[in-house]
Structures are given as C-alpha cells and as structure tokens.
Amino acid sequence: MLPTVEEVGHSTPLPDPMCPEGYRVESVSRETHDTFTLALQPLNGAASPGFAPGQFSMLYVFGVGELPISISGDPEQPSRLVYTVRSVGPATQALVSRQPGDWMGARGPFGTAWPLDAARGKDVLIVAGGIGLAPLRPAIYHILRHRDDYVRLIVLYGARSPGDLLYRKELAAWGRSPDTQVLTTVDYGGVNWRGRVGVVTTLFRHLRLHPDKTIAFVCGPEIMMRYVITELQENRGVPAGDVYLSMERNMKCGIGFCGHCQYGPYFICKDGPVFRYQRLRGWLGKHEL
Amino acid sequence: MAQELRVGTSFASSVYENSYIVRREASYMRPHHEGQRGFIDLPRLSRLIPSLERRGYQVIGPRVRDGAIVYEPISQLEDLPAGWKDEQEAGHYRLTKGDGDALFGYTVGPQSWKKFLHPPELRLYELQRNENRFEIVNHSQPQKRYAFFGVRACEIAAIRVQDRVFTEDRFRDPHYASRRQAAFIVAVNCTQAAPTCFCASMQTGPRVTGGFDLAVTEVLQNEHHIFVIEAGTAAGQEVQRELDPSEVSPEVDRLADEAVERASVQSRRMDTTGIRELLYESFEHSRWDNVAGRCLSCANCTMVCPTCFCTTVEDVSDVSGDHAERWRKWDSCFTQSFSYIHGGSVRTSVRSRYRQWMTHKLASWIDQFGTSGCVGCGRCITWCPAGIDITEEARAIRANGATGQQNLKENPHGNA
Amino acid sequence: METLEPILAKHAFFEGLDAAYLKLLVGCASNVRFPAGSYIFRQGEEASHFYLMRQGRVALEIYAPHRPSIVVETLDGDDILGWSWLIPPYRWRFDARVVEATRAVALDGKCLRAKCEEDHDLGYELLKRFAHIVTERLQATRLQLLDVYASHG
Numbered sequence: 001m002l003p004t005v006e007e008v009g010h011s012t013p014l015p016d017p018m019c020p021e022g023y024r025v026e027s028v029s030r031e032t033h034d035t036f037t038l039a040l041q042p043l044n045g046a047a048s049p050g051f052a053p054g055q056f057s058m059l060y061v062f063g064v065g066e067l068p069i070s071i072s073g074d075p076e077q078p079s080r081l082v083y084t085v086r087s088v089g090p091a092t093q094a095l096v097s098r099q100p101g102d103w104m105g106a107r108g109p110f111g112t113a114w115p116l117d118a119a120r121g122k123d124v125l126i127v128a129g130g131i132g133l134a135p136l137r138p139a140i141y142h143i144l145r146h147r148d149d150y151v152r153l154i155v156l157y158g159a160r161s162p163g164d165l166l167y168r169k170e171l172a173a174w175g176r177s178p179d180t181q182v183l184t185t186v187d188y189g190g191v192n193w194r195g196r197v198g199v200v201t202t203l204f205r206h207l208r209l210h211p212d213k214t215i216a217f218v219c220g221p222e223i224m225m226r227y228v229i230t231e232l233q234e235n236r237g238v239p240a241g242d243v244y245l246s247m248e249r250n251m252k253c254g255i256g257f258c259g260h261c262q263y264g265p266y267f268i269c270k271d272g273p274v275f276r277y278q279r280l281r282g283w284l285g286k287h288e289l
Numbered sequence: 290m291a292q293e294l295r296v297g298t299s300f301a302s303s304v305y306e307n308s309y310i311v312r313r314e315a316s317y318m319r320p321h322h323e324g325q326r327g328f329i330d331l332p333r334l335s336r337l338i339p340s341l342e343r344r345g346y347q348v349i350g351p352r353v354r355d356g357a358i359v360y361e362p363i364s365q366l367e368d369l370p371a372g373w374k375d376e377q378e379a380g381h382y383r384l385t386k387g388d389g390d391a392l393f394g395y396t397v398g399p400q401s402w403k404k405f406l407h408p409p410e411l412r413l414y415e416l417q418r419n420e421n422r423f424e425i426v427n428h429s430q431p432q433k434r435y436a437f438f439g440v441r442a443c444e445i446a447a448i449r450v451q452d453r454v455f456t457e458d459r460f461r462d463p464h465y466a467s468r469r470q471a472a473f474i475v476a477v478n479c480t481q482a483a484p485t486c487f488c489a490s491m492q493t494g495p496r497v498t499g500g501f502d503l504a505v506t507e508v509l510q511n512e513h514h515i516f517v518i519e520a521g522t523a524a525g526q527e528v529q530r531e532l533d534p535s536e537v538s539p540e541v542d543r544l545a546d547e548a549v550e551r552a553s554v555q556s557r558r559m560d561t562t563g564i565r566e567l568l569y570e571s572f573e574h575s576r577w578d579n580v581a582g583r584c585l586s587c588a589n590c591t592m593v594c595p596t597c598f599c600t601t602v603e604d605v606s607d608v609s610g611d612h613a614e615r616w617r618k619w620d621s622c623f624t625q626s627f628s629y630i631h632g633g634s635v636r637t638s639v640r641s642r643y644r645q646w647m648t649h650k651l652a653s654w655i656d657q658f659g660t661s662g663c664v665g666c667g668r669c670i671t672w673c674p675a676g677i678d679i680t681e682e683a684r685a686i687r688a689n690g691a692t693g694q695q696n697l698k699e700n701p702h703g704n705a
Numbered sequence: 706m707e708t709l710e711p712i713l714a715k716h717a718f719f720e721g722l723d724a725a726y727l728k729l730l731v732g733c734a735s736n737v738r739f740p741a742g743s744y745i746f747r748q749g750e751e752a753s754h755f756y757l758m759r760q761g762r763v764a765l766e767i768y769a770p771h772r773p774s775i776v777v778e779t780l781d782g783d784d785i786l787g788w789s790w791l792i793p794p795y796r797w798r799f800d801a802r803v804v805e806a807t808r809a810v811a812l813d814g815k816c817l818r819a820k821c822e823e824d825h826d827l828g829y830e831l832l833k834r835f836a837h838i839v840t841e842r843l844q845a846t847r848l849q850l851l852d853v854y855a856s857h858g
Contacts, residue, residue, distance in 0.1 A: 017460050018413050018602075018617070019427050062416060062423065063606030063613040088631070088856040103423045105416075130854040160854035187849050189764065189776035194804045197764060197779040199848045206782050221853040227844075250630045252602050255460040258620070259599030260627060262649065265656035270459050286572060288641035632856060 017255050020060045020105025021046070025098045026080055031166050035086045035131065036096040037072065040104060041079065050078045052113030053138035054246060054274040057081065058254040060105030064094045068251040068269070070135035071109060075142055081106065084134035084166065110254045112274045114139045115244060119215040123152040125207075125238075127228050129200050129220025130159050133166050135246055135273075136219050144177060153180045154207060158200030158224070161188045181207075200224060201231050211237035217274075219246040226285055229277060243277035264289055325520035327534025328541055334505075334516050335366045337475070338438070340531045346436035346473055349405060351398070356384055358398035360405070363438065370395065377483040377667070380676030390514060393439065393507050396483040397666050401595035402444055405435050406468050407451060409619045413464075413602070416613040436473040440501065442494030443486075443666040445476060447595035449500055453658045454598055464617075473524065476501035478545075479552040485667030487680055490558035493664045496549050503529060506545045517545040559665060559680045560687065561651075567687055568652040572644070576685045581640035583675045588621035590669035590677075591646065596662050597621070622646050647682060709734045709810055716757060718785055718834060726827055729820065733813040738806070739763075745786070745801040752797045753815040755787035761807030765799040777846065779804065788835045790814030791821075 023040040030036050042048045051057075056070045073082025087096045098104060116139060124143055128136050143150050155174060159165045165184060175182035183203045185196035196203070200220070216232055218225050225245050232238040249268045252258035261268040264283040266275070283289060338348050342364075350363040353370045363369065375395040376383040387394070415426040440448075448469075455465035479486075479495040488494030497504045502525030506517040518534055520526040537545075591597040601620035606613040620627065623642050628635040636642045654662030663679070670678045710731045713719055719727060737756070739745055745756070745763060762781040766774040777799065780786050789797050791814065821828035 016413070016427055016463050018615075019425060022423055022425070062418065063604060063610060065604045066602065086856070103418075103421075105425075160852070164854065185779075187852070187854065189779070191773040193776070194762070195779075196762070196781065197776040199845050201848065202778070202845050205784070223848070223851055223853045227848055248630065249635070250628055252600070252620075256458060257455065257460070257462055257598070258601060259622065260601070260620075262645075262653070265653040267657070288636045288638060 017107065018253060020058070020066075020107050023081070023104050023106050025100050025102045025104055027100055028096070028098055031084060032164050034088070035084060035164075035166065037082060037084045038095070038098060038104075039073070040081045040083070040106060043103075048078045048081055049109060051075055051081070051109035051138075053116065053142055054113040054135055055109035055111045056135070056254070056273065057083070057106045057108035057110070058251070059083065059095060060107070061091075061094045061098070062103060062105070065091055066105075066107075066252075067091050067095060068110075068254055069095070070246075070273075072134035072137050073141075075138050076145060084131065084137075086131045107254060110269055112272055114217050114274055115215070115276075116142055119143075120149045122150065122242075123154065123210060123214045124150050125154045125156070125209065125214050125216040127156045127200060127216060127218045127220075128158075129224040129228075130164065131166070132218075132220030132224075132246070133157055136217055137167065137170075139217060140174065144174070144180075147177075147179075151179070151213065153177070155180070155182045156200055156203040156207075157182070157184045158203070158220075159184075159186055161186050162190055162193045162195065199227070201227050204231050204236065209236050209238065211239070214238055214242060216243045217245075218243065222247070222284075229284070240278040240281055241276060244274055245277060245280070246273045247275055247280070248273065325526055325529060326517060326537050327519075327529070328508075328515050328517045328537050329532050329534050330515050331366070333532050333534070336532055337503075337528070338363065338365060340528050341436040341438075341473060344473075344528075345434055347433050348436045348438055349402075350438035351393075351395075353384060357382065358384065358395055359400045360398075360402065360437075360439075366392070369393075369439075375483065377485045377671045378676075379485065379670050379678050380673055382671050389509065391480075391507060391509050393477050393479075394481065396479060396481065396486060397441055397444065397668060399593045399668065399672055401593070401666075401668070402437055402440060402448060403451060403595055403598070405437070406448065406472065407455070407465055407598060411464060411617045413615045413617050416615070418611040418613075434471040434473075435468070436475065438475045438477075440474050440476045440497075441479055441666075442476070442497045443488040443491075443664045444595060445474070445497060445500040446488075446491075446493035446664040447666070448474075450596045450654075450658070450660060450662060450664065451598060453660065458658070473528075474501045474503075476504040476521075478504060478506040478549045480507060480548040482552045482555045483667060483671070484556050485670040486552075486555050486665065487557040487559050487667060488665035489553050489555045491561065491661065491663060491665030495552035501525070506548060508541065508544045508548055510544050513541075513544070515541065517541060557667065557670075557678070557680050559651075559663070559683055561661065564661075564683065565652040565655050567683075568648045571686050572648075574686050574689070576682065576689065577640045577644045579685070580643050580677060580682055581638065583677055584639050584643045585675055586623045586625075586639045586642060587674060588623040589672045589674065591621040591623060592619065593668040593672045594650075595666060595668070596650075596664060599627075622649070647679060650679075651683065709736070712757070712759070712810060716783060718757070722830055726830060729827070730812060730817070733816050734810050735813075736808070737811045738808050739803045741803050741806045743803045745803060745807075746797045747800050748797055750797050752787065752789035752795050753813070754811045755785065755790050755814055756809040756811050758782065758784050758786055759808045759810065761803065761809075762805040763807055764802045764804050766802055767799060774800065774802070777849070778842070781805075785835075785838055787814075788839055790818065791831065791835050 022043040024043055026039040026041045028036055028038050051071050053075055056068050058066045059069050060066045069083045069085055072084040085092055085095050087093045126136050143153055171182050174180055185198050185203055189197040216238055218228050232243055247268050249261040249263055251261045251269055254269045256267045256270040341348050348363055349360050351358045351370055352361045352368055353373055358370055369392045371392050372387055372389050373395055374385050374387050412428050414428050417424045455462040476497040478497055501521040504519045508515050520529045599620045599622055600617050603616045622645050625634055636645055650662040713730055762779055763786055764776045765778045766776050768774045
C-alpha cells in the first residue's frame, strides 16, 4: 500500500530496492590466478537474506560501483553470502581486492533459480564452463544435501587450462560420492597435465543419458552453451523443456528498471538469469540481440 | 531490498518459471467520475494556478523557451504560450506566433512529463564513511509535489505506461511512485493534431478518457473563449468548485466536441495489426539496413519519447574518499556502450540498435508490460535529425515480408 | 584369451555394420598395449593402423620447437584413435603420446585399405563412420579456437 500524500512529506524514506545493505567481508580466498571467492556477513548480526541457487546479488564497492555477481555458496548456510569473482577489469578488480573486515554493499538476491524442485526424481546433468561453475555450485550443494530426491548427478566441467579449474578439491570429492560422475576437461593442457584436453562438449561421448529422465543445467560463455545445447538436443535427445541455462547481459540495476539487460522480450535480471531453453529457442544465437 | 524474492530455504522455482507477477493497480489510478462537467472563462481559469499552489503544489505547464514549447514551473496564466502555434514534420519543428489567443493552440514539444516523474538526473543515495562505519542516507522521498497543467491524452497514456513499468511489475520504484502519487493532473483535450501525431491509430487520443484530476477543453469560437472543465477525481472536484463553473449548454458541448474531433483527423497512422509477430519475425529484414543508413544513433528519439525509461547509474566519490554518491541518469539503447559486456558491446552496429529500440517499443513491450510502448505522440518523428518516421518504418517492414527481399529496387536512400 | 569379435561387435562405432564385414575387421585386429610416456605414432609417419581404445588416455599433440608440445585433444574411454590411415597421403597429422598406460585394439589399416578398394560397399561403410569422427573433431577444434573462456578486451 503506497503511503498517502501526507505521509510522503515526512522524512521516513520509502524502501528503495536500489539502496544496498551493508556487509562485512569475512574472507577472500584465491581460487585461480584471476579468480577469488569472497564471503560476506551481514553487519550487526542482521539476518542474511536467503537465496535460491542460480540467483545473483548486486555487489557494491564504496565509491567504485556495482556489479551483478552470482551467489556461489551454500543455500543452507544463509549466515554468509559467498561469491566467486573473476577479475577482468577495474570493477571486478576492486571487488577481488577487498580485505577481510572491509565494508561492502549488497542488494538482492535477484533473479530466477535453477529448478531444483522440478528436477526431483531425475538425473541432473550439470554442464559448466569456466566461471560458469560458480552459479551452479549452490545447486550441487543442494542436490548432495538432498541426495535421495535425485537419481544420478553428472557434472561436466571445462575450463581454459588446468590453472583455471575452479573448486578442484570439491570436484574430486563430489566425484567420489555415490551415483555421482564428475568429468573435467581443459581447452589447453600443459606439460604436466594428465587429464583430458578438449572442449567440454567432448565429454558427452563418455555419458549414457536417459533423455526422458534427465534435466540439464548449463552455465558458461554463451558460445559454449549453444554448442552444449546442440549436443543435448540433436545428439542426446534431451527435450528443450528439460534444459536450463543461465544468461548474462549488462546490468545497472538488477531489478528491471534500467533496461540494459534486455534480451529479446526478456529482462535477464527478472525473467532470468536462469531460463528454460524452450523460452529462448529462436532467440539464442540471433546476431546482436 | 528485494522483499518479494526472499526465499530462505524454500526454492520458489515455480514462481520464477512463470512470467512475472503483475501487481494490482496502484492506489493512485483514481477512477473516472462521470458528470462533473461545467465551463469557465479566462478570469475563472486564472484562479486555477493559485488554487493549486495553496494546496502545496508547484504548478508545471507549457512555456516558450529557445524556440520550443517546454514544461516548466508556471505561476500565472500569462506564462502560458497564448497565441503560439507549432509546425511539425519529420525532422522539423518551428513555433510561430499567430494573432489568436488560444492558450493551447499547439500540440506537444520535445519534453514530456517524465522529466518530473522520472527525472533525468537523480541522486539515489549518499554514503558517508566515518572511520569504520558506513552510513547510507536514503533520498527516496521527493522534495516537491507537482501539479501538471496541460497534459495531453497521449501524455496521460504515456504516464500510465510508465506506471506499469515502475510500480506494477516485480519491483516498485519509490522515486517514481512518490512523485506520481503526489502529482495532480490537469489534462487538456487537443483541438488540433500535428502532422506527426498518430495517437488516434494507437488508441491513446486525442480525447482524454481518464487518469486526470481535471480535464480542460478550450473552446475559441466567435466571441467565446471558454474552457469546458471536467473533474475526474474527488480532489479534482474540490479544485473545480473553487473555479465556480457554469452549466454547460448543448451548444458549448457541441463546440467542445467538434474541437476535439478536429484533432482526431490525423495524417499519420500506425497499423498495429499483428505488429508484435511482424517485428519478431522480421529480425533480419533488409529494412534495418536501410534505416541504419539514415540513423545517426543520436538518441534524440529516446530522450523525447515519453515512455522510454532506460537509465544508468554513476558512482562518484570525493577526494577524501569518505563521501560517495550514487546517481541515476537517463540512458539510451542507442549508445555504443549500452550493451557492453565482457570487453565489448553486443549491439555494435547502428542497425542492431535501431532494431532494438523499435522492436522494444512496438513488440517486446507488449510481452513485458501488456501494452504497446508507443503512444503515438510523434515526438520521435519530429525530433529525429534524419526525419526517420516510425510509422513509415513499420509500414516498410510490413510491406516486404519477413526478409524484405521482394522490394530490392528500393534505392538505398530509403525513398521507397 | 578372448577373441576380439565381441569387443568389436559391441562397440558403438561398428553398430549396423554387416556381420561379414565385422568378421573381416576382426581378422585385421589385434590387442596392443602402450606404456605411459611412449608414443603410439608420430606426426609424418606412415599411418597404417587405427585403434579402438579400451583403457588409458592418449594425447594428440603438435610439436613446436622451443616450447612444449601443444595437446590439441585427449582420447580415452572407448574412443577411436586415428583416421589418417583412410585418407591420402596416409600419414599421421599428430603425435599420439600415451598419458596413462593404454590398452587398445589395433586394426590393420593398410590391409583394410586394400579391401576397401576391392569392395566399395565396405569402403563406404567405413568412410561414413570416419567422416562423422572427423567432423566432430573439427567442430570441437573450432570451438577450442574461439578461446571462449578468455576475457576479451
């Protein structure tokens, strides 16, 4: 209910979804040469907002600006919010240079989530490329915590090089869980690399999928996602309604007002970032959309 | 904060899989009251502005400035552009002073009411650092209450379009909401249409049908210079009473109706039949190449358009680093960096940016907000330096099928 | 020691192949082992075999002086290694270095080539299957070239 005209004159501010809440940086840990994981805690013992796997926050560095970053932590540990950030420019560099104890602002969580309810009773195929594993990690945590709700868990993960693989220890541990298959590969090996070399789509040939009982969550660079979807649809027969992807575009507000994140008729911040592929068929791959 | 999306440990995935929830009509979409029609003369109309000021409103109305009719604070009827007329065509705008006295003998200028409801620059908040403490000063309460005097039917339609964007979707913009809630609208029925107007075909005008507190129709005939005045809300009724209106005779009624009828004769029209599907299917139409050869990507159209709402945010801090501010400013999808991500822009060509603007305005808007984004005011046509006409572009796309290959003999200068 | 017939018969690559051709292939097949670190073949050598992997991992590499060899792809599981035997000039285009000790079934390509020249139906069946592998590798290589994970700009 909007306040009446009389109330508006008072100094009580209206709740503004553009106004950040204050957080303190609890820890910053290095994942790779350019990627760091930050953990934030709400100030003054305030409750942290819960989040659903796949959602993102708008993180604010004092005087620098805001960035949309996917939440990469455990949804059932809501006392802290965890983000994995790749430093690619001045804004992300400002984020990853935070020190424990620093103040940061955060708004959110925003956006749509991986459909973990709809995936119950099915095989969950998670296909991640590069930093794309970060928004999928909360989904993996959820599945492992509620293991009996799901059948097989298959994680396919590709990165640029061995040094760019995220969460290596966790990947190994996940691979050791029952009914769980974790396959990793890199685009460029190295002298000492004894793992697989090849793009992430080359991992599919090692799988035996049941297309009518599989739900796929895909996240990574858009080109990679298109190739993966082609593989899933054309070679594996997984229906378009059972493939979900996480899209990305420029965001200034995260709440559907700035207009920057529009993708065809969709606002990636409100209608996404997680989309059912069926909705995007016909848009994905359109030039300069 | 995003109150609606707090999910804790329950993953409301079904909510997210549906299209977003349309909120109930905001409480300020006051219903239209029938039957409070009267007429007043100029002396009684001149009581209107003081009456509004006494109620704490700053009155904004049309004035002549720098060769255009703009919306600025006014304090008396004499501030209005009496006797001024406008000449509008694609890429052309001129004002002329006739020897008549009509207060509203022109249509719309380059500005719209979004200048006040959705300001071009707005400080969202200030942040102050005191040693280890950070304090956010929230600025979402407005400073002024506005009364808009001279709101045309297309402009009311545009305000309603922005109402949906800012207050009836998943989130509410308190900056827009508070300004909108506090605004008093005195609408004016158009009595002439500019050649660039096409509100009739967009079904947004020329007659005002709701969304106002008061509506005024100027009747300048023989020796009459009177204003039929109608209240649309209880607040409007209250103000109308102070103007002491006389009963409307059938003749006055007829003159008023005829005046508005004149405005519904428009030379431009937009065929909106199936326009959503048409534009979605015409993504690779050759017409986009054609318009790209003319469009300067200057963003004028987005600045003058009363429904365009895109903004950007700017963070500024002072030298000491203890004080930071976050500003929101108008932005345009025509800028090169609008779609910047990962080291480059998605829409690098002018072709793709014009396509984005027009497709959003006429097609995607319908999926997003349930209405067209265009209200037929014609400003984009008038203020485009290249004279690009959105109704013409729509016609060209419709005429030539999904790829536009049929009409290959159209010359590259777009003179089809 | 088991015959190689069931191994070939079950392999997806040979699915739909005429039983007589399968027998022919079995006749050209033998078990092989390669220790880790060894090279199955080197770029430029005559390509006279192809391999059905059964265990281990093989890296396809390109050698460049003054820098470590570039691995373009690894093969494992039950991948097919080698199509250069079927396409002139019948010379290997990569080095194949054994990353993890590898067991495979080697098929005598030279012998098969001669048979394909005699029996074009056999030739067509094999070419169809290998063309599929080559296009998949080409697509994958192109995607690799795009360097999608690099930050651009």
